[in-house]
Amino acid sequence: MPHIVVADPIHPDGIERLKAAPGVTLDHPATASGASLADRLKTADGLIVRGTPVDEALIARAERLRVVCRHGVGYDLVDVPALTKRGIALMITPEANAASVAEHALMLMLSLARNVGPVSAAVRRGEWRVRRQSSTFELGGRKVLVVGFGRIGTRVARLCSAFGMQVMVHDPYLPAGTIRGAGYEAVVDRDAGLAQADIVTLHVPANDLTRGMVNAAFLTRMKPGAVLINTARGTLVDEAALEAALRSGHLGAAGLDVLRVEPMVQGLSMLELENLVVTPHVAASTAEGLRRMAWDSAGNVLDFLAGRVDRDAVVNGEVLKP
Numbered sequence: 353m354p355h356i357v358v359a360d361p362i363h364p365d366g367i368e369r370l371k372a373a374p375g376v377t378l379d380h381p382a383t384a385s386g387a388s389l390a391d392r393l394k395t396a397d398g399l400i401v402r403g404t405p406v407d408e409a410l411i412a413r414a415e416r417l418r419v420v421c422r423h424g425v426g427y428d429l430v431d432v433p434a435l436t437k438r439g440i441a442l443m444i445t446p447e448a449n450a451a452s453v454a455e456h457a458l459m460l461m462l463s464l465a466r467n468v469g470p471v472s473a474a475v476r477r478g479e480w481r482v483r484r485q486s487s488t489f490e491l492g493g494r495k496v497l498v499v500g501f502g503r504i505g506t507r508v509a510r511l512c513s514a515f516g517m518q519v520m521v522h523d524p525y526l527p528a529g530t531i532r533g534a535g536y537e538a539v540v541d542r543d544a545g546l547a548q549a550d551i552v553t554l555h556v557p558a559n560d561l562t563r564g565m566v567n568a569a570f571l572t573r574m575k576p577g578a579v580l581i582n583t584a585r586g587t588l589v590d591e592a593a594l595e596a597a598l599r600s601g602h603l604g605a606a607g608l609d610v611l612r613v614e615p616m617v618q619g620l621s622m623l624e625l626e627n628l629v630v631t632p633h634v635a636a637s638t639a640e641g642l643r644r645m646a647w648d649s650a651g652n653v654l655d656f657l658a659g660r661v662d663r664d665a666v667v668n669g670e671v672l673k674p
Contacts, residue, residue: 353377354657355395355416360402362423366646373654393417398653401430408434419656421649424449424636425503426585428558432668442667443652446503448644449636453609454507456635457553457583458515460607461496463629464579465489470626492516497539497549500584501526505555509536520545546573551581558585568593577604583635586610595622603627609635 356370358380370378379392393399393414399406402423411417411434421443422430435442463469466488474483496512498505501523509519519536522545528538539545546552552574556562566580566589574580580603582589591612597603605627611620614633622628636645652665663669 354397355379356398356400356653356657357389357392357396358400359389359404360400360423362400362402362649363643363646365643366400366650369647369650370654376654376657398657400649400653403429405429406435407431411435411438411440419443419653421445421652421656423645423649426557427667428585428587436668436671439671441656441661441671443656443662443665444667445645445648445652446665448648449641450503450507452638452641453504453583453635454511455638456609456631457504457508457555457581457607458511460581460583460609460629460631461491461512461551461553461579464605464607464627465491469629491551494518494550495520495548496551496553497522497545498536498553498555499523499542500555501531501534502555504583506534508553508555509534517551520549543573546570546578547575549575549578551579553581554584554588556584556588558587563587564590566590566594568596571597571603574603576602579604580606582607583609586612586614591620591622595620595625598622598625598627605629609633 355377390413399420419441425444495518497520520539521531521536522539522542531538607629609631
């Protein structure tokens with residue numbers, strides 16, 4: 353009888369889906385009774401996590417574990433090589449939060465374009481006249497560079513196009529013809545795209561090739577006064593370089609849903625800047641997104657343990673039998 357452990361609180365619909373599965377036993381936060389996750393995993397065949405790290409030491413305690421599903425798409429906190437070494441599959445919920453994150457990216461663009469944060473704060477202080485009104489701008493007609501054309505990047509491109517923006521896409525892993533076929537301008541030379549874009553929005557995973565990619569050189573190559581949006585991973589951005597670019601005025605503004613260190617343990621000096629909007633990694637956390645991630649996490653684990661594997665949702669496909 354498969355036993356599934358849910359490490360973190362998830363939407364009730366996901367728990368109910370697991371409870372309703374025949375022949376499955378379930379351990380979730382409401383039933384944990386203070387036991388450590390390591391102890392709870394001793395008899396687990398499947399594991400669902402949100403923000404809990406999964407490292408080699410934890411994996412070693414789970415002798416029966418066959419599949420781990422990350423509630424979401426990022427897996428920075430999961431030791432994938434350790435899982436692969438043990439033959440344990442890592443799954444994600446690829447489609448569940450894409451719409452929510454894409455809309456959040458557009459929200460950040462709009463908030464910065466219309467200077468919403470400072471203007472709203474001024475109204476709350478009793479000020480009605482809008483200072484620097486002429487510095488706000490429309491999205492329509494602006495050039496946006498979408499870096500990464502996956503499940504989220506493709507949705508962001510569509511939303512930007514609907515706002516009348518000129519959409520450029522840079523993704524070295526896709527043929528230029530695929531991007532052009534979707535109706536967008538393919539940018540092979542990323543630096544050339546940075547020099548043209550009024551807004552640059554990041555939609556790539558964090559890995560050895562992308563961590564720290566937005567450094568001083570990257571920012572210098574951006575068009576003066578341009579806007580940077582990051583709803584992907586905080587480790588993509590050198591925050592010191594970003595702050596310097598914002599303070600110097602070379603970068604017009606930035607909108608971040610992610611930081612290098614999460615949760616934020618101390619205040620950052622860049623948070624005093626009016627041309628910066630930061631949200632606390634909540635882009636995916638709409639009511640709809642949370643329900644879909646919980647539902648899909650439950651379904652992924654149940655299907656895997658029943659021998660029905662969605663290979664598109666498996667990160668380390670090498671552990672699967674041909």
